[in-house]
Amino acid sequence: MASLSFNLISRQEFERLALEEELPIYAYPFWLETAGGEGCFRYATLTKGNELVALCPLYHPLKEVWILPPCCQHGGLYFAKAYRSASLSPLLFKDRRQAMELLLEQQKSIRYAHISLSSDTLDALPFYWDGFSLKVRYNYMLDLKNEEDPFENKVNRLVRRKVKESESRQCKVIFDIPLETIAPFLHDFYKKRRIAPVFCETILRCATVAIDRGNGLTAGLLSSSGEYLAVYFIALASGVGYSMATATKEDLPFANTALLYKTLIELRSRGIHTFDFEGSMLQGVEPVFRSLGGEQNLFIEMQKGSPSLFDRLRLRWHYQKLSKF
Template identity: 30%
Template sequence: MSNKEQYIKKFCQSVPVFHQPFWLDAVAGKNWDVALITKDERLLASMPFVFKKTLAGREIIMPHLTQFLGPYYQLTASTYRSRLNEEMDLISDLLSQIPSNSIFFQRWHFSFQNWLPFYWERYRQTVRYTYILENILDHDILWSQFNEKIRREIKKAANNYIIEESKDVDAFYWLLKKNLLTKGNRIAFSREVLQNLYNGCKSNNAGQLWIAKDSSGKIDAAIFIVWDRTAAYYLIGGKNPENKNTGTMSFLFWHAIKTMSERVSVFDFEGSMIKGVENYFRSFGAKQKPYFEIFKTSSIPASIKFALLKMLK
């Protein structure tokens, strides 16, 4: 039985939502695999990866709509020295299973900070940032930590809009596309990918699409939230660019945070390196968390291609 078959049948129950087979199927089709370490029918470590085949060889990439991949493991040793030894061994073993490639690029979850075995193999790293609410269970404390503008936006939107669950992926995709076109950008993924991901999340009780609409039924904003056993994640959202200062995005976030507190204690905004977006997430009182982008190229042409791809994102 291959690593992928074992992972699907036996070992994927506890992994993050972005590592789940249904997620990888939705965003990558058949073009994914997994490095796997097991012992006595127990999962010790895993590292799924998505790839595409080109004339220059295999490229290991980050798929659209996927916040992080990278390693997943839970250390069991009791002392720091033993845990570090265990971690080094697991990461090195996972790395040894990664197939040859012309480009490697992954984002890792912020809780995995040890990339030293990758450094030793000439991989490189860039730090990025996400913002998280570490305890969403006490709504009064959360509200007190929002800045005044966020609170005003929520109150304003609550008087003019209602929030509903939605199944209308077409309308959501149209809203995302319209929002990006207004900013001079193009949407990077197809409607089919978004539909497949929505279907997979609903089938696995791992996601919800919410819309904010006015009294006439017109959608002003929407967000897609996904979750696993430990956290909820803001995946993507959009607002009608024709309507200014409605407060509906803040209203939707507040609704999502309160709803997700019935499932998990952590809310991850997924961060942004865009100044205005970063400031907005920070306004909710969220805590900054650094995470790694790990990458490597095998040749000068691959390096040029990777640099161009990064510029286009």
């Protein structure tokens, strides 16, 4: 019986396999390297003979540190399609466990790790046994392809009221607006909420590259006078849309919900079958995602060790070196 092996592969080969396996956008080298910087990644596969078991985009911005880049919800380990089922055969389950153990063996020199697994991988016991602390995280996902029960049937009255208010004010939604229109809006919005500037700069860099590749969509809600009331950037990969960045004018509670509702309809018309709401644990945001018909999913966040003060300073310097938008 063939044993599992860990194999370093090229960036190009990894991207080809990520496309073939329909992995989340956080597994694509173009997104990872734009967010975290080139030269900080190892791309690897875990295989059993000639069979692909898992893909591993490993981010090491500092020596002996294994984390996720900014603007990545999860990463580090993605199983191939055959290994994602919740009801695996005993043999496939054993292979998946061995794949985790092999990955941990390759990462044994790591003194600090902080990553998350995707919702396809809820069995994180090998990490727990290796000394990682585990924490449950939540997000919401929406099925856009269900023709018999479309998401419009699931939205609550509050959403319908906000959409109707937008229409009564003669607002309209514009798609594929220039990123230069969104950028100052996002900078101002995040600054007022005291969100670290590195996040806004990172998401705008990622948005630039994603849109150039056809992996992104921008949207804006215009007032009757032509003023933007809300803007949105959605990343796209393998038929999934990811809610990455949004900003809204103050004191306009209807604007963001109305824009999101219309954007979901547009995404479906463009062949997107699933929407990942991201940021679904924020107390003021979670009810909105739930009211649009999103279904709660959980994923596992894991940490081992702690970063030193010097690590924190070097990481800050590393992200500041990355080009600004």
